[in-house]
Every structure is written in C-alpha cells, then in structure tokens.
Amino acid sequence: MSGPSGSSASTALLTDMYELTMVAAALADGTAERQCVFELFARRLPDGRRYGVVAGTGRVLDALRDFRFGEAELASLQGSLDERTLKWLADYRFTGDVDGYPEGELYFPGSPVLTVTGTFAETVVLETLLLSILNHDSAIASAAARMVTAAGNRPLIEMGSRRTHEEAAVASARAAYLAGFAATSNLEAGRRHGVPTAGTAAHAWVLLHDDEVSAFRAQVEALGTNTTLLVDTYDIRQGIERAIEAAGPELGAVRVDSGDLGVLARQAREQLDALGATNTKIVLSGDLDEYAIASLRAEPVDSYGVGTSLVTGSGAPTAGMVYKLVEVDGRPVAKRSSSKESRGGRKSALRRYKPTGTAVEEVVHPVTVTPERGPHDRVLPIPMVREGEPVADLPGLEEGRERLRAALVSVPWEGLKLSRGEPAVPTVFPAS
Amino acid sequence: MSGPSGSSASTALLTDMYELTMVAAALADGTAERQCVFELFARRLPDGRRYGVVAGTGRVLDALRDFRFGEAELASLQGSLDERTLKWLADYRFTGDVDGYPEGELYFPGSPVLTVTGTFAETVVLETLLLSILNHDSAIASAAARMVTAAGNRPLIEMGSRRTHEEAAVASARAAYLAGFAATSNLEAGRRHGVPTAGTAAHAWVLLHDDEVSAFRAQVEALGTNTTLLVDTYDIRQGIERAIEAAGPELGAVRVDSGDLGVLARQAREQLDALGATNTKIVLSGDLDEYAIASLRAEPVDSYGVGTSLVTGSGAPTAGMVYKLVEVDGRPVAKRSSSKESRGGRKSALRRYKPTGTAVEEVVHPVTVTPERGPHDRVLPIPMVREGEPVADLPGLEEGRERLRAALVSVPWEGLKLSRGEPAVPTVFPAS
Numbered sequence: 084m085s086g087p088s089g090s091s092a093s094t095a096l097l098t099d100m101y102e103l104t105m106v107a108a109a110l111a112d113g114t115a116e117r118q119c120v121f122e123l124f125a126r127r128l129p130d131g132r133r134y135g136v137v138a139g140t141g142r143v144l145d146a147l148r149d150f151r152f153g154e155a156e157l158a159s160l161q162g163s164l165d166e167r168t169l170k171w172l173a174d175y176r177f178t179g180d181v182d183g184y185p186e187g188e189l190y191f192p193g194s195p196v197l198t199v200t201g202t203f204a205e206t207v208v209l210e211t212l213l214l215s216i217l218n219h220d221s222a223i224a225s226a227a228a229r230m231v232t233a234a235g236n237r238p239l240i241e242m243g244s245r246r247t248h249e250e251a252a253v254a255s256a257r258a259a260y261l262a263g264f265a266a267t268s269n270l271e272a273g274r275r276h277g278v279p280t281a282g283t284a285a286h287a288w289v290l291l292h293d294d295e296v297s298a299f300r301a302q303v304e305a306l307g308t309n310t311t312l313l314v315d316t317y318d319i320r321q322g323i324e325r326a327i328e329a330a331g332p333e334l335g336a337v338r339v340d341s342g343d344l345g346v347l348a349r350q351a352r353e354q355l356d357a358l359g360a361t362n363t364k365i366v367l368s369g370d371l372d373e374y375a376i377a378s379l380r381a382e383p384v385d386s387y388g389v390g391t392s393l394v395t396g397s398g399a400p401t402a403g404m405v406y407k408l409v410e411v412d413g414r415p416v417a418k419r420s421s422s423k424e425s426r427g428g429r430k431s432a433l434r435r436y437k438p439t440g441t442a443v444e445e446v447v448h449p450v451t452v453t454p455e456r457g458p459h460d461r462v463l464p465i466p467m468v469r470e471g472e473p474v475a476d477l478p479g480l481e482e483g484r485e486r487l488r489a490a491l492v493s494v495p496w497e498g499l500k501l502s503r504g505e506p507a508v509p510t511v512f513p514a515s
Numbered sequence: 516m517s518g519p520s521g522s523s524a525s526t527a528l529l530t531d532m533y534e535l536t537m538v539a540a541a542l543a544d545g546t547a548e549r550q551c552v553f554e555l556f557a558r559r560l561p562d563g564r565r566y567g568v569v570a571g572t573g574r575v576l577d578a579l580r581d582f583r584f585g586e587a588e589l590a591s592l593q594g595s596l597d598e599r600t601l602k603w604l605a606d607y608r609f610t611g612d613v614d615g616y617p618e619g620e621l622y623f624p625g626s627p628v629l630t631v632t633g634t635f636a637e638t639v640v641l642e643t644l645l646l647s648i649l650n651h652d653s654a655i656a657s658a659a660a661r662m663v664t665a666a667g668n669r670p671l672i673e674m675g676s677r678r679t680h681e682e683a684a685v686a687s688a689r690a691a692y693l694a695g696f697a698a699t700s701n702l703e704a705g706r707r708h709g710v711p712t713a714g715t716a717a718h719a720w721v722l723l724h725d726d727e728v729s730a731f732r733a734q735v736e737a738l739g740t741n742t743t744l745l746v747d748t749y750d751i752r753q754g755i756e757r758a759i760e761a762a763g764p765e766l767g768a769v770r771v772d773s774g775d776l777g778v779l780a781r782q783a784r785e786q787l788d789a790l791g792a793t794n795t796k797i798v799l800s801g802d803l804d805e806y807a808i809a810s811l812r813a814e815p816v817d818s819y820g821v822g823t824s825l826v827t828g829s830g831a832p833t834a835g836m837v838y839k840l841v842e843v844d845g846r847p848v849a850k851r852s853s854s855k856e857s858r859g860g861r862k863s864a865l866r867r868y869k870p871t872g873t874a875v876e877e878v879v880h881p882v883t884v885t886p887e888r889g890p891h892d893r894v895l896p897i898p899m900v901r902e903g904e905p906v907a908d909l910p911g912l913e914e915g916r917e918r919l920r921a922a923l924v925s926v927p928w929e930g931l932k933l934s935r936g937e938p939a940v941p942t943v944f945p946a947s
Contacts, residue, residue, distance in 0.1 A: 092524075096702040096703035096705075097681040097682075098701075098702050099676055099677070099700035099701065099702070100700050100701075101715050101716055102714075103714075104715050105719070107737055108716070108720070108733055108734050108736075108737035108738060109723070109733075111733065111736060112733035112736065112737065114724060121719075146681070155706070156706070160702070207717075207719055210677065210717075210719075211677050211684075211700075211701075212681055214677035215677055215678075215681035215684055216680075218677065218679070219681075219683070242531065244529070244643050245646035245647055245838075246646070246833040246835070247647060247683070247833060248647060248651040248679075248682060248683035248686055249526070249643075249647035249651075250681075251651070251679070251682065252529065252647055253529070268531035269531065269643075270528040270529075270531070270532055270535070270592070271528035271529050273532075274528055280595070282532030282534075282535075282536055283536055284537050284540070285533055285537065286839075286840070287537070287553075287639055287642075287840035288540070288541075290840045290848040290849070291549060291843055291848075292546065301540055304543060304544065305543040305544065306540060316850050316851070317850075317851050318851075391833060391835070394833070396832075400827045400828075401678040401827055403823070406677075408719035408722045411722065411723055418718050418722065418748050418749075419748070
C-alpha cells in the first residue's frame with residue numbers, strides 16, 4: 084500500500100488471524116507446500132443489479148508488493164504463533180501466479196475475477212487483503228457505472244470522501260474515475276492515482292462573509308470568473324442574481340446543493356439566460372443517486388456532484404466476492420454442504436459476442452476444457468503476476484476506463500436499465 | 516494516521532479540493548483569520564434507528580497530529596494553488612480548540628458531537644478528514660451496539676475485514692470493539708489498537724486435506740484441543756462426529772457457517788452432548804445481522820461471528836454527520852435556504868436523567884445560555900484539544916467501551932428495540 088505521502092508500509096497485517104493459524108498448522112503437518120489454486124468470484128450480483136464492474140486489481144498488485152512481515156508485524160504476532168511460523172512469515176515473498184479480469188471489465192455470477200496459484204501457505208495468506216480491495220473497489224465502480232449511464236453525456240464529479248472511511252475515500256475516487264466520473268474532490272486520489280481534482284467553495288464560504296455578494300466577489304477575485312458559485316446558502320433566486328452581479332455574465336457555473344433540483348435547475352437556467360449568462364453552467368449536488376440523476380435527464384443541467392450514494396455503493400456497499408480453494412495438487416476441491424455450493428477446479432472464461440458486438444453469454448469453463456471460440460469471442464482473464472513478479476505493461480487506470488466504456492456498449496440494452504433484473508449476460512458452466 | 520506498520524504519514528490530502536481553494540480565497544480577501552466555530556453533528560439518525568454511538572474521536576486526534584503538508588503534498592498542489600496559499604499550507608499547524616462527545620457516548624439528532632474553534636483557514640481544512648473518520652466509525656459502532664444488545668451475554672467476534680476497504684476494516688474492528696464486541700479477526704486492529712484477535716481455520720483448511728478427519732487432527736495437533744473446528748464443509752452431522760473423533764470430548768468449539776443456523780445449533784448441541792462433549796461450544800457465523808442474532812436467542816449458541824452486516828453498518832454505512840460553520844467572530848451564522856436549515860451559534864449539550872438513571876432528554880443549548888442542571892444531569896462535551904495540543908488523559912478505547920455499556924443501560928427500554936422507531940431520547944433546543 085502506498086501511504087498518503089507515498090511511503091510504502093506493510094500490508095501484511097490487513098489479514099484475518101485464521102489465515103496465519105492455518106499456515107502454522109500447515110507448516111506443522113506438511114501440507115503448507117501443496118500446490119493450490121484459489122479463485123476469487125461473486126456467487127451473485129447485488130440484488131437486482133445486472134452487471135458488476137471489476138475494480139481494484141491495480142491496487143491489488145501494489146498491495147501484493149508490500150505484503151511483507153517486518154519487525155513491527157512480527158513483534159505483534161509473538162505469542163500467538165510458533166517460532167517456525169514466525170520465521171516463515173519473516174521470509175514471506177509471494178512466488179506464485181495471478182491471473183484475472185483486468186479493471187473495467189464486467190463480471191457476472193461465477194466469473195473467475197482473480198485466480199491465484201502457488202503453495203497453500205503463500206496463497207491462503209492473501210485472502211483477506213485481496214477480497215477487501217476487490218470487494219470495496221468493485222462495489223463502488225459498479226454503482227458509479229450506473230450513475231455514468233444515467234447521466235448520459237453530462238460529467239459527474241465524485242465528492243463523497245466525507246461520507247466514508249478516509250482511505251476508502253481515496254479508493255472510491257479512483258473506482259469512480261475508472262467507471263467514467265470526470266473528476267473527484269479528493270486530493271489524495273489526485274496525488275496517488277492521477278485522478279483529476281475539482282472543487283471551489285462550500286456554504287461556509289458564504290457564511291464567513293458579511294454578505295453573499297462580497298463572498299462571491301472575493302471568490303471570483305481569487306479563483307477567476309470561470310469559478311463555480313454556490314448559490315443556495317440563503318435564497319437561490321437572489322443568490323443567482325448576486326452571482327452574476329459579482330462575476331458578470333461570463334461566470335463559469337452556479338451550484339445548487341439542496342431543494343427540488345429539477346425545478347430549481349429550470350428556474351436557474353431561465354434566470355441566468357435572462358441575465359445574459361447564457362454560457363454559465365448549472366451544477367447540481369445534494370443526495371443524488373443514479374435514479375435522481377436519471378430523473379433529471381430532461382432538465383437543463385450541465386454536471387452533477389455525487390457523494391454519499393457513490394461511496395456507499397448506492398445500496399450495495401460490498402461486492403460480496405469470495406476467495407475459494409478450488410484445486411489442490413491438481414485435484415479439484417469444493418465445499419459441498421447446503422446453500423453455499425462451489426465449483427471445484429481451476430477455471431477460465433470466454434465471453435461470447437454476436438457479430439454486432441453484443442455480448443450473449445459468459446462461458447466459465449475448466450481450464451482443461453477449451454470451448455469452441457467464435458470470431459468475436461473474447462478470453463477474459465489476463466496474466467497479471469508470474470512467479471511473484473507483475474507482468475510487464477499491465478493495463479492502467481486510463482485503459483480500464485476505456486475498457487469499461489467499450490464493455491458497456493456491448494451489454495444487451497436491458498442490461499443498462501436501472502431497474503432490478505437478471506444479470507445482463509448469463510453465465511454458463513460447461514461440465515469438465 | 517498511523518500506517519499499517521506504525522509509520523506516521525501525512526493525512527493532509529485526505530481532504531476535498533474546495534477546502535484549499537477556500538483557504539486561497541480567504542488569504543486573498545483577509546477573511547482567513549476570522550475566528551470561527553464549526554460544529555459536527557447529525558441532522559438525523561439513519562431511518563428508524565433510535566440512537567447513534569460516537570466513535571472515531573480517538574482516531575481524529577491521531578489524524579490531526581499528522582495533518583501536515585510536507586514536500587510530497589505540496590508538490591502535488593503546485594499549479595492548483597497560488598504561492599501564498601502553498602506557503603501557508605507548508606506552515607500549517609492546528610492551533611485551535613476541539614471539544615466533543617467522548618467515544619462510546621450516545622448521540623441524537625443535533626447533538627454537537629464535535630466543536631472546532633480557530634481561524635477560518637485552520638478549521639475549514641479539517642472538514643473532510645474529521646467527517647470521514649466520524650461518519651465511518653460511528654456508523655459501524657452504531658450497528659455493532661445493536662448486535663451486542665441482540666446477543667445478550669454471548670460474545671461477538673468481528674470478522675468482516677474482507678467485505679470492506681482494507682483500512683476501513685481496521686477502523687471497523689476498533690469501532691466494533693468499542694461497541695462491545697469481544698474480539699476481531701483483523702490482525703492490524705490488534706497491533707494498532709490493541710483489540711483482542713481471534714481465528715482458527717476456514718473451509719480451505721479442510722479442502723486442503725485428503726479428508727476431514729485428518730484436517731481436524733492436524734488442526735488440533737497444531738492449535739490444541741481448545742481450538743474451534745469448522746464442521747460444515749461437507750455434512751455437518753458427520754463433521755461434528757469427526758471433530759470429536761479427532762479432538763476428543765474436550766474440544767473447545769465447533770463453528771457452523773451456513774444453513775439454517777437455529778436448527779443446526781440445536782442439532783449440534785444434542786449431538787455434542789450425546790458424544791460427551793458437553794463443554795464444547797457452538798460458534799455460529801454466516802450472514803448474521805442484529806435481527807438474525809436476536810432470532811437465535813433461544814437456541815444453544817455460545818458465540819457469534821459477524822462480518823458483512825457489521826462492516827457495512829447493517830443498512831446504514833455512513834452516519835451522515837455534517838460539519839457546519841456556526842459562528843464567525845462571535846456572530847452566529849446559519850444556512851437558511853430550503854430543507855437543510857441549521858442552528859447558528861456555538862452550542863453545548865446536557866443530558867437530563869431521572870433519579871432512576873434513565874435518560875429523558877438531551878438539551879442542546881447555546882453556550883451563552885446555561886440550562887438549569889438537575890442533580891442527575893450530565894454535561895456531554897469534554898475538552899479534547901487546547902491551542903492545538905491534545906488535552907492530557909483523554910479517555911481511551913477501554914473507557915469508551917465502558918461508557919457505552921453504561922449509556923445503553925440509561926436508555927429508555929423502547930430505545931433498545933431493534934424495530935424502527937423515533938430517537939430514544941428527544942433533543943430539545945432552547946432558544947438563545
């Protein structure tokens with residue numbers, strides 16, 4: 084993990100206790116070196132969602148690099164684990180392979196989003212960290228993609244940092260950008276991940292001043308005519324009048340953060356036009372989610388600021404992915420009890436497309452069985468790590484953004500509806 | 516922020532852009548030095564919740580200490596801000612005061628959870644970071660407290676790390692412990708915050724082995740008879756039989772992670788007793804929330820493992836607190852438009868109690884108006900920071916845990932119901 088100042092700190096303790104007790108027991112009984120395949124996947128999409136968006140694999144690779152048990156980590160484990168295990172942890176380096184869906188790819192129930200291969204001990208200890216990153220980032224990106232679809236061509240600004248854990252905020256801004264948001268308010272996301280940042284002023288700015296027009300004048304003086312003035316601290320109509328009084332008709336934008344946003348946008352547009360500010364844009368914010376954004380489609384809005392609903396995954400704050408052992412020394416394994424059945428064996432996936440480019444099904448198949456591949460079909464997993472080292476030229480955040488844009492075009496049209504429904508692309512599992 | 520290895524990194528960029536553009540504009544127009552009071556509070560509790568639990572103030576004080584703009588932070592802001600502002604940020608030290616509700620205290624709509632006093636520039640830049648921490652941690656602690664109430668005297672183990680951002684996981688474990696959870700699976704929460712850690716084995720442990728009984732034998736060999744064996748990988752009845760076969764009737768516990776948990780707990784108890792393992796405990800996990808826990812009250816369960824619902828705030832992943840400017844140079848200020856009205860002026864709070872110890876109302880009053888104080892009434896905010904320095908002997912995590920336990924006893928009995936309802940203690944706002 085990169086710390087806020089770019090310092091690299093260990094990620095090794097972002098882990099559940101039981102992974103280390105399993106390592107201890109496996110070192111003791113000689114099973115630690117068995118060759119294993121773990122698969123990371125979602126049994127289902129959140130209720131009614133039609134697709135999921137893979138996000139976080141870029142962060143996974145950084146976290147893997149920093150998965151080291153240093154002095155501080157080992158000291159805190161003294162007394163809970165035997166000496167042999169502590170020694171093994173001190174020497175820990177992941178030497179296995181990782182394959183997976185690149186960021187921005189869509190996933191469906193059962194898609195093998197990440198496959199981790201290596202000895203039992205070296206692969207089992209990664210469970211919590213890999214899941215934390217992918218479950219969080221994919222949940223945010225999946226919600227964000229629906230908002231981007233709802234907004235059409237209008238840009239979205241992510242401004243939810245204050246409504247989530249301070250580090251989750253940075254990852255959320257990254258995931259939102261991956262999903263097509265134009266910018267974020269989060270400065271650390273700008274520094275760490277290169278996400279464009281944006282922001283001008285809050286209500287406090289107006290309240291700080293003796294009156295609204297002097298607040299606006301000072302803001303324009305400091306930040307230029309192209310700034311965005313927040314006009315709803317007192318009376319919106321008066322706020323817009325004063326905004327143009329302070330900035331002139333070349334004002335960049337006005338922002339409205341409360342009230343009946345559709346009605347207010349129409350009124351604001353009329354008023355701005357009447358004042359000659361025909362190029363002044365209208366930014367809306369204030370408890371927007373994908374449904375509210377969709378309902379504003381016919382209104383004269385230029386861009387949206389989205390906060391709470393984005394960082395909380397708009398009702399689905401976690402992607403619910405799991406990390407399951409599917410193969411031991413070449414033998415498929417799977418839990419068999421009750422409701423949580425899994426499919427054993429290492430798998431790959433092929434997405435089938437019509438000649439028109441529309442996706443029709445996702446074939447999740449044992450690696451030992453290669454399905455017939457049509458001219459438009461696409462193998463989904465890519466190699467990410469080989470013998471512990473990241474593969475060269477892995478796709479970055481901008482490529483992920485482009486990948487998702489293309490992937491959403493390939494989804495059958497019902498798949499982009501915001502209403503609840505079945506997965507847009509069915510997953511099929513040919514028998515091994 | 517303490518990094519995972521205890522390294523101290525800057526928290527300064529865990530901030531929204533607009534706070535820095537406001538600082539720039541305020542330095543330009545001379546308002547940066549105006550004396551301000553910001554109040555952090557929740558306008559309402561999440562839908563139907565009857566109380567909120569304050570959590571995160573301990574982390575806030577650490578984050579405040581590390582709020583420094585070093586070279587890396589300043590370099591990333593070059594080009595977005597003028598030289599005067601960058602110079603001001605480079606010299607930034609918070610020199611103001613903070614008062615607030617200590618961790619583990621209950622809060623209600625309008626409770627002044629945190630009050631920050633200082634110049635406009637030094638107080639406005641803290642908005643995002645303070646809100647991120649308190650909104651996250653309080654959401655988790657508020658959900659956790661309901662689970663603790665539902666569980667009665669049975670211990671709860673937090674095991675949700677994999678379902679939330681990797682750093683949010685650490686903070687969640689801390690908040691759950693504050694709220695009365697007995698332990699966490701998260702190792703970093705153990706190291707960083709001293710939360711007791713727990714964990715033994717996952718399904719992968721059983722699948723790794725050639726058969727269930729050899730997996731159990733190896734675990735008992737390595738971790739002792741007092742370990743917890745996970746018995747639902749294949750057939751639960753057979754699993755329990757093999758568990759006792761491997762460990763003998765002194766086995767510490769069995770864990771069941773799937774299926775109809777109430778029925779399974781009863782069957783497991785009967786089977787264990789019949790096998791002579793009358794002291795072997797039963798641990799349940801698998802998609803538990805406060806309602807599921809309450810429904811298991813009559814079943815022979817010894818402890819619960821809770822994951823997803825805990826780290827997602829059980830339907831309320833953010834506390835929705837806001838940070839509002841309420842006073843400038845001694846003059847009360849407040850936003851006045853539409854739905855988001857606020858009360859201006861610096862406030863304090865008194866909670867009134869019956870002689871029996873039951874809380875009856877929370878009086879949130881201007882600091883200029885001291886309400887009559889009965890013999891059982893309690894002033895809620897405490898001084899936390901004076902002239903930039905933390906006050907000595909601030910209550911720690913264990914004290915917060917104790918405070919919440921006592922506070923929940925004081926809540927009117929309807930307030931502890933899990934069903935939706937009004938806040939358990941009404942907030943009243945005497946006029947200034």
